[in-house]
Amino acid sequence: MPLKWIVGDVTVTRIVELEAVGGSRFILPQATREASLEIGWLQPHFADEMGRLKMSIHALVVETPGRRIIVDTCIGNDKQREMEAWSHLRTRFLEDLEAAGFPRESIDTVLCTHLHVDHVGWNTMLVDGAWQPTFPNARYLMGRREFEYWRGEADETAGDPMIFIDSVQPVWDAGLIDLVETDHQVCGEVNLVPTLGHTPGHVSVRIASGGAEALITGDFIHHPCQLAHPEWASSVDFDPSASTETRERMFAALSESPTLVIGTHFAAPTAGRVVRDGEVFRLEV
């Protein structure tokens, strides 16, 4: 059974695409095994006894009384990628989504926290040799600044321009994308929160209902170890000093609120509360 959380009248369900142990060093180069072992509370959920970090790539389905939103769409099937482990995947993600009660046609909103490879993949699927929107009845919400930055990059030869071309452009061409601001109110219970630094227009997703609150992080934090080391920027952070500033600001605010923090790459149990731990923070699950 997929993990689920109740936030007032809203339900959040985790649909896993891939889980991995130890493959995270290229994302968080300072999180060596030795350094991770020093953060005792990471075990057993977020690191193993060797200090290897556990991570997950999953989508989160947010059901409000009026909307059915999928937040971040993982890597996707059949896509050619620079990273071999993510190239030409054939996972059961869509079947698992449907088995959890969410046929792709029933999704009315797709929300991308940012436009990196592991957040836009299932925006499209391969049908008769062409990339088609996976969620034909949805509006796809993307940050205006984020979209414009990556559209510019897609014209350059650097990086992996295929990501925009196979996972964003076809949705744009189908007229399904709404460009929104970083504090956009999606519906009564859901709004975007700017958490810049990882990418130029990165957002997190705040859910507030019936006095309860949750925050879907996106990638301003990749792994709970960064709560103990907010200065550990990810190797793929666009602006590491801005992302560090965002982490410090967000962790301090979250530690003073009962907000349930749902990590976009946190291994199970995936959600918890940020609490102070001396000068820094930890996740209480």
Ligand SMILES: [Zn+2]
């Ligand atoms: Zn990511």
